[in-house]
Amino acid sequence: MNTVLRGKDCELIDVAGSVIGYAKCTVESAESDLGLSKPKREIVPSRAGAIEIHVFDVVNASDDFPDHTKAIRALSQENEKIFYEYEFFNVASTSTASGHYVFNASGSSTKLVPRDRFNEVVGQNRVVDWSKIKCFDCAPTPADAFEALCREILLKSPYYSDREFIGTGVDRGRDGEYYFTEKPFPNKEKKVKCILQCKYSSSPTTAIKQAEIHDELVKIEQHTPRYYVLATNRKITSDFRDWYCSEGLNKFHFEKILVNREELEYLIQSDSALWSKYFGR
CATH class of the missing domain: 3.40.1350.10 (Trna Endonuclease; Chain: A, domain 1)
Incomplete structure (x- = not known):
């Protein structure tokens, strides 16, 4: 498996498209990069189980969020002006252990987003207490x-x-x-x-x-x-x-x-x- 994203801030999405929690995630794939290196809005076809998403440091989510998570959106910053949003579709929970959750996804897409969108998600994860x-x-x-x-x-x-x-x-x-x-x-x-x-x-x-x-x-x-x-x-x-x-x-x-x-x-x-x-x- 190839690590294509590491330690990124992400949103957990339910079947209705609503945000049900925030977390960090690392994404691994049997493919080289899932097409994530170039922004595109279309779904990148993937083999079943070829995308593995490791989720941790979960905040603002209920205990049963793994059962209700159907998509995961991860945010990444390339430089001061370029920000990406990666969305993973048809997500299913495969394992849970001590605050570490593993999901499989069957498709993904990538798009450029403004800084405000990036900061919105990052701010939810980086709580200042x-x-x-x-x-x-x-x-x-x-x-x-x-x-x-x-x-x-x-x-x-x-x-x-x-x-x-x-x-x-x-x-x-x-x-x-x-x-x-x-x-x-x-x-x-x-x-x-x-x-x-x-x-x-x-x-x-x-x-x-x-x-x-x-x-x-x-x-x-x-x-x-x-x-x-x-x-x-x-x-x-x-x-x-x-x-x-x-x-x-x-x-x-x-x-x-x-x-x-x-x-x-x-x-x-x-x-x-x-x-x-x-x-x-």
Whole structure:
């Protein structure tokens, strides 16, 4: 058998065409690629039992989903602009063991899909449960792990340089310091300093308070950054947002950027390695 898809996010479909669960899947076939290398909408004929689909990490499905699954749709990303949807038809369950399910399919089709369709399925599989963020030796508490996560998001980006992350202790409000380059004119470049501040809670319903951030802003002023970036998974109330963006805070000589929980979750769910490291099952 040849592995033609490995560890892809997928939807489990019933006889009515409704989604009854989400999972990961690996697809094997006696044929070389099932025609999956080229997008096409028609069914690719296959020999009976020639397509074998291994399903695992199932979420949002009932216990008897194997009996009701009649099709499986898997999503894959080739690059930043190209996304595929693979659909497997006439699916039948053949075995079940410790959260691992095997199905046979007799036909398949492939088509190009937009990024939104890919993100829709991936987001269902990559659940971000902030109360279960993974800790490590270098990040032994959930708050430390959250800081490490925010730092890693920055490290993955090619747009920033000279990144210095502050360890535990008296840091005058900083969790990270980094730079990026602005171009005020085509042949003119200028390095701009940013300060990163991370605020975590195991419960995203816990609101962030004005008082705690005002004290941090006073500390940050000593470092003369161009931007102060507050990254938080905590609840941002309308009052806090209005205060944070208010003209009254212009006494500080830097611009304030707010990165909220939804923005963080989008970045995490869009990066399979990042999600697996901090939230994977």
